[in-house]
Structures are given as structure tokens and as C-alpha cells.
Amino acid sequence: MKRWSQSDTIAAISTPIGRGAIGIVRLSGKDALSIADKIFLSKDGRKASTYKTYSVHYGWIVWHHASNTENSRHKTPACPAGRHDTGRKIIDEVLLTVMREPKSYTKEDIVEISCHSGILVLREILDLVLASGARIACPGEFTKRAFLNGRIDLCKAEAVMDIINAKTRLALESGVKQLEGFLADEVRKIRERLLEIIVVLEANIDFPEEEVGPADKKAVNKNITDAAKRINNLLNSAKHGKILREGIAAVIVGRANVGKSSLLNALLKEERAIVTPIAGTTRDAIEEILDLKGIPLKIADTAGIIEPRDLIEKEALKRTRSYFEKAELVLLVFDSSARLTREDRQLIKKAKSKTTIAVLNKSDLKAKIEEAQIKKYFSNMVRISCLQQEGLKELEEKIIQSVWRGEIGAAQEIVVTNSRQIQAFKNARDVLGRAGDSLKGNLSIEFIAEDLKLCREHLGYILGEAVEEDILDKIFSEFCIGK
Ligand SMILES: Nc1nc2c(ncn2[C@@H]2O[C@H](COP(=O)(O)OP(=O)(O)OP(=O)(O)O)[C@@H](O)[C@H]2O)c(=O)[nH]1
Ligand SMILES: [Mg+2]
CATH class of the missing domain: 1.20.120.430 (tRNA modification GTPase MnmE domain 2)
Incomplete structure (x- = not known):
């Protein structure tokens, strides 16, 4: 990997790519202000390099056909009246923020160009900045500079x-x-x-x-x-x-028609998965992220196929198995209005080795499963009705308990991540x-x-003391570009 120099002025688009009201191109380094001088035409007629720190200025980003030489630029401040001047093109109307070293995020001179968000505008401004003497920032490089320049320790960077x-x-x-x-x-x-x-x-x-x-x-x-x-x-x-960082991988399993997809929908509070009375409705597993009192729960609804009859069902079963194996928490769903079947028993056998909550669904119907039959295998059991939206709070509580395992977790002051x-x-x-x-x-x-x-x-x-350069590179490379 090429080692980039710390003394370069770096630039990147710091906002997500896509449609939005505002996008930001950010520059950091000793040339940030002189680069801004080359491309920013201010309303007040002043050069960016004369601005005080922590100040915001209105103007335009302009592109000069005849290279970015000093002479043509600040002669005609004012407004885009000169928009059609030959040799000059207005790229966007912007706000320019100046933060001078050392009191900035990187402890270097920083210029942020807030423009209209849209990939074309942002790209054009970035290209102009790069052509004017900056180089593209590596992922996390702004934060890496903040660390290397002693503004934050590695804990804070992380x-x-x-x-x-x-x-x-x-x-x-x-x-x-x-x-x-x-x-x-x-x-x-x-x-x-x-x-x-x-x-x-x-x-x-x-x-x-x-x-x-x-x-x-x-x-x-x-x-x-x-x-x-x-x-x-x-x-x-x-x-x-x-x-907190990675979330918990949970899976909903159970034989066909017990109400797995209904449970996913009930937890998400939206009609995410298809629910029908036809056994074998779900084929492809559906994964969603649920915020359960601060725990990111990655939950997958799976197919209830246990004995596949064709190629599609075979594939469906394969996917269910793969989710089941990866899961840290299993929600094993039963239809409590029907007696336990051979398939239920097969699943019980499998789930015994995992952290499992037994979910007796359809509690609105006459019960055909005795609680004791299930408690024999799983101490964690809850009765719910997806149809009537009953027992869901209790289930959520049980999930949280089994994740934190009775430890306070959430309330802790310091967390190593x-x-x-x-x-x-x-x-x-x-x-x-x-x-x-x-x-x-x-x-x-x-x-x-x-x-x-x-x-x-x-x-x-x-x-972050005495951490080798390649380890630092690895840490910061996990950041997004522009941070
Ligand atoms: N009475 C009653 N019916 C329910 C309840 N939950 C789900 N059902 C019904 O049970 C049927 C099957 O529901 P699904 O959620 O599709 O079941 P599934 O386990 O995802 O089924 P497959 O995807 O085929 O494996 C549907 O007709 C639901 O309306 C419930 O709590 N009470
Ligand atoms: Mg389903």
C-alpha cells in the first residue's frame, strides 16, 4: 500500500452519496485555504484565506477554463452575474466554513464546502479541489490526523x-x-x-x-x-x-404454518413477511434489524419446511439451517392449538443445544399443548397470539433477559467495544x-x-501509544471516507 504523506492536503465528500438537501466536501491541511482561494468566489469579495476561524461565508464555487491562476479570480467578486463569462463556470452556490488550526477536528486548517447535494455537483467540486492541489483522503484519514496530531486518543477515534x-x-x-x-x-x-x-x-x-x-x-x-x-x-x-456494536443474531424457526412470519411482522410492527394459511409460504429467509430497548436484534424469519419435496424446498431448508447455525438466539415457534408433531419434536431436539425461547403461538385458540411438555426442554417459554397481539411484550422482555443474561449491561458507564x-x-x-x-x-x-x-x-x-503504523492503517481503514 502506498504510504501517503501527512503533509498533503486531503479532501473528500463527507456526506452520504444520494439525494439530500446539503452535501459537504471537506478539506484538511496546510493548503486548504489557498485551494479555497482558487475555487471560491465570495459574495463579500474577500479571499477565503483572509477569513477568521469558525466563520461561514456565502459564495460560489467556480471553475476557470484557463488554469487556476491567481490574476483572474478575485477581480470581479459580487455575484454570478458573470456566470457566462467566457473562461469561467459556476458549479454551485455554496457556504464555505473555515476552521483554522489548531482548533479544528484535525488540528489543521479545515475548509468545508456545503453545496447542494447530488452526486454530480459533489463530484465536480471534489474534482476541482483535487485539481487545485489536494489529494483524495483515505477512509478515516481526517480522524487519523486528529489522532496523530494529538487531538484525540485512539479510544476516542474508535x-x-x-x-x-x-x-x-x-x-x-x-x-x-x-x-x-x-x-x-x-x-x-x-x-x-x-x-x-x-x-x-x-x-x-x-x-x-x-x-x-x-x-x-x-x-x-x-x-x-x-x-x-x-x-x-x-x-x-x-x-x-x-x-451493542454488532447486535445479536436471532432466528425464528418452527414447522410450517405455526406463525413464524406473523411473529416477525408483530415484532417489527409492520407487514414485512407474507402470511397465509398455506403451509410453506415462506421460502427465502427474511432478515431485519429490530431495536429492542437498545439491543440491535438481527432477526430472521425462515421457511418452515422440514422434509423438502423439491429443489426449491431443498434450498429453503438449506437457508433455514444456515441461519439456525449462525444464530445466537433461537425463537422456536409452536402452534399451541395443535398437538406436538413429529416435526416439532425434531426441531426441539435441534434447538436444545442453543439458547432458545419456546414461543407458543395462537394462544387465542384452544390449547392442545401442555406447558409442561415444553418446559421439559426449555425453561424459557412464553405464550403469545400474533393474531391478538398478546404476549409480545413478555416475549420482548424474555429476549432482553436472555441477551443480557441477568447482567445490568445497558446501564454500565464504560463499555469496551x-x-x-x-x-x-x-x-x-x-x-x-x-x-x-x-x-x-x-x-x-x-x-x-x-x-x-x-x-x-x-x-x-x-x-494509541506505540501502535504500529500498519495497525493504525487497519483501524482507520474501517472508517468511511470523509470522516
Ligand atoms: N388464530 C391464530 N392464527 C394465527 C396466529 N398467528 C398466525 N396465525 C395464522 O396462521 C397462519 C400461518 O401464519 P404464518 O405467519 O404464515 O406462518 P409461518 O410459520 O410463517 O408459515 P410458513 O411460512 O408456511 O412456514 C396464517 O393463516 C396466520 O393468519 C395467531 O396468533 N392466532
Ligand atoms: Mg412464513
């Missing part, structure tokens, strides 16, 4: 990505908390604690016997235990972080454990101090 990708309010809140610095603060506090112990230990190193004295030993041990506890708490939060952080915390925990053992075993102080320093390094990695 929080920006979590915020962009958040699918539910809860995921968003967790991202915002990380951006506010909760996680980074906690990591810093633990690191400070460790540093205190290292200082105590190093003061002892010069003693000939190189063993920690009893008073210090107690204090060091307390600090190690405390740091380990805090790291473990953070690691425990990772389960919730993963759920990604695998890079998790790995660093695990490494930190391991070396800390080793330091604790060495202390108990009266090993040399140097060993203990070394491990504590290593632990600090692992924690520093979370903040």
Missing part, C-alpha cells in the same frame, strides 16, 4: 467509528461516552496506579537482597489487586460492547497476574517491576 456505525440509541450512547473519554480516563488511572508501585519498587532495587520489604509488599500487593480488579471489570463490559481493546486488556491482565505471583513467591523486584512496566505498555496501547 468511539467516533462506533458513533457512526451505531444502530440503536444505546450503542450511540456508549460511543458518546467513550468519546467523552470515560474509557481512556479509567485506563489512565490504572496506569498511574501502576507507576506509583513501579516507583516504590525501583527505590528498593538497589538493596542487596532485592526483596520487597513487608510494608511495601502489602502496599504493592494492594495496588496490583486493585488494578487487576479494574481491568477485569472492563473486560466484563466487553460482552455488552460486542452486543472492540477486539483490539479486549486483547490489550487481556495481555495487561496476564502480566499483572504474573507480577502478583512473583510478589507472593518473593521473586526479584526487578522481575515484578518489569512486568508492571509491560502491563502499562499494554494499557498504553489502548490509548
Whole structure:
């Protein structure tokens, strides 16, 4: 991969492509303002490079046939009256925002051109900006600069990505908390604690016997235990972080006609899947995302075919199986107005090994299935009627409970969200454990101090200290272009 220079001025379309009222082309770098001078014709007749920071200006983006030379540009400010001047074309009427270094997102000069959104306009402005001396930004490069220029730590940069990708309010809140610095603060506090112990230990190193004295030993041990506890708490939060970030994959299974598609529709509160009294209505699995009190639930309605009779049914069964295997949560639906069939029993056998909620549908009809028959296999059971919209709240509650598994989850202040952080915390925990053992075993102080320093390094990695360039590239490449 080509290494781009940090000193280039970068540009990108920062708003989603598609129809919208406003689109933004963003520039960052030392030439951002001089590039703006070349292409922006202001209403007030001034050059962009003379504007104060945090100011917004009205004008036009213009394209000059005869290369972008200095002379022709700002002679005729005013308005697009000169729109048909030979040699000059107005591309769009815009607002230009100037944010000067160092108080900007990247700590560099930033210019944002807010134009009419539409891919042609945006593309033309971007092309003009590129032709005037900027280069196209790599994904996440604005945020990468914010990090490299010391405006944000890596935790915060990653929080920006979590915020962009958040699918539910809860995921968003967790991202915002990380951006506010909760996680980074906690990591810093633990690191400070460790540093205190290292200082105590190093003061002892010069003693000939190189063993920690009893008073210090107690204090060091307390600090190690405390740091380990805090790291473990953070690691425990990772389960919730993963759920908030990636959601939970759930699948609705059951034999034909029990009301699987009706259940999907009831949960989504819309007529998403086709529902008919004909067995085998659903063939192709339908997947949707549901925001269940902040949990992004990826839920799939599947075909109820269990013994396929033709090629289509065979394929349908294959898809159901694949969703079933991937699912972290199974909603096994029964028609409670009919006795358990052989097919029901087959499915029970399969679902026993998974986290399953048994859903007894059609509770509006006379029950032919005894609860005990189901409770034998699944402790989690709920009666519902999709037709009468009954029991759905209870089912949602059961889903939430089985996702959080009785842990508070959602209310947690700090949530570790990604695998890079998790790995660093695990490494930190391991070396800390080793330091604790060495202390108990009266090993040399140097060993203990070394491990504590290593632990600090692992924690520093979370903040972005000493992270190698290619890892940074990988992190930022997951961002969208323009952020
Ligand atoms: N009485 C009653 N009928 C229901 C209820 N839920 C669904 N049904 C009916 O059961 C029939 C089958 O519903 P679907 O949702 O299509 O069932 P399915 O499990 O998706 O069926 P396949 O896609 O064929 O596997 C339809 O006629 C629904 O109207 C319910 O709670 N009570
Ligand atoms: Mg169906």
C-alpha cells in the first residue's frame, strides 16, 4: 500500500452519496485555504484565506477554463452575474466554513464546502479541489490526523467509528461516552496506579537482597489487586460492547404454518413477511434489524419446511439451517392449538443445544399443548397470539433477559467495544497476574517491576501509544471516507 504523506492536503465528500438537501466536501491541511482561494468566489469579495476561524461565508464555487491562476479570480467578486463569462463556470452556490488550526477536528486548517447535494455537483467540486492541489483522503484519514496530531486518543477515534456505525440509541450512547473519554480516563488511572508501585519498587532495587520489604509488599500487593480488579471489570463490559456494536443474531424457526412470519411482522410492527394459511409460504429467509430497548436484534424469519419435496424446498431448508447455525438466539415457534408433531419434536431436539425461547403461538385458540411438555426442554417459554397481539411484550422482555443474561449491561458507564481493546486488556491482565505471583513467591523486584512496566505498555496501547503504523492503517481503514 502506498504510504501517503501527512503533509498533503486531503479532501473528500463527507456526506452520504444520494439525494439530500446539503452535501459537504471537506478539506484538511496546510493548503486548504489557498485551494479555497482558487475555487471560491465570495459574495463579500474577500479571499477565503483572509477569513477568521469558525466563520461561514456565502459564495460560489467556480471553475476557470484557463488554469487556476491567481490574476483572474478575485477581480470581479459580487455575484454570478458573470456566470457566462467566457473562461469561467459556476458549479454551485455554496457556504464555505473555515476552521483554522489548531482548533479544528484535525488540528489543521479545515475548509468545508456545503453545496447542494447530488452526486454530480459533489463530484465536480471534489474534482476541482483535487485539481487545485489536494489529494483524495483515505477512509478515516481526517480522524487519523486528529489522532496523530494529538487531538484525540485512539479510544476516542474508535468511539467516533462506533458513533457512526451505531444502530440503536444505546450503542450511540456508549460511543458518546467513550468519546467523552470515560474509557481512556479509567485506563489512565490504572496506569498511574501502576507507576506509583513501579516507583516504590525501583527505590528498593538497589538493596542487596532485592526483596520487597513487608510494608511495601502489602502496599504493592494492594495496588496490583486493585488494578487487576479494574481491568477485569472492563473486560466484563466487553460482552455488552460486542452486543451493542454488532447486535445479536436471532432466528425464528418452527414447522410450517405455526406463525413464524406473523411473529416477525408483530415484532417489527409492520407487514414485512407474507402470511397465509398455506403451509410453506415462506421460502427465502427474511432478515431485519429490530431495536429492542437498545439491543440491535438481527432477526430472521425462515421457511418452515422440514422434509423438502423439491429443489426449491431443498434450498429453503438449506437457508433455514444456515441461519439456525449462525444464530445466537433461537425463537422456536409452536402452534399451541395443535398437538406436538413429529416435526416439532425434531426441531426441539435441534434447538436444545442453543439458547432458545419456546414461543407458543395462537394462544387465542384452544390449547392442545401442555406447558409442561415444553418446559421439559426449555425453561424459557412464553405464550403469545400474533393474531391478538398478546404476549409480545413478555416475549420482548424474555429476549432482553436472555441477551443480557441477568447482567445490568445497558446501564454500565464504560463499555469496551472492540477486539483490539479486549486483547490489550487481556495481555495487561496476564502480566499483572504474573507480577502478583512473583510478589507472593518473593521473586526479584526487578522481575515484578518489569512486568508492571509491560502491563502499562499494554494499557498504553489502548490509548494509541506505540501502535504500529500498519495497525493504525487497519483501524482507520474501517472508517468511511470523509470522516
Ligand atoms: N388464530 C391464530 N392464527 C394465527 C396466529 N398467528 C398466525 N396465525 C395464522 O396462521 C397462519 C400461518 O401464519 P404464518 O405467519 O404464515 O406462518 P409461518 O410459520 O410463517 O408459515 P410458513 O411460512 O408456511 O412456514 C396464517 O393463516 C396466520 O393468519 C395467531 O396468533 N392466532
Ligand atoms: Mg412464513
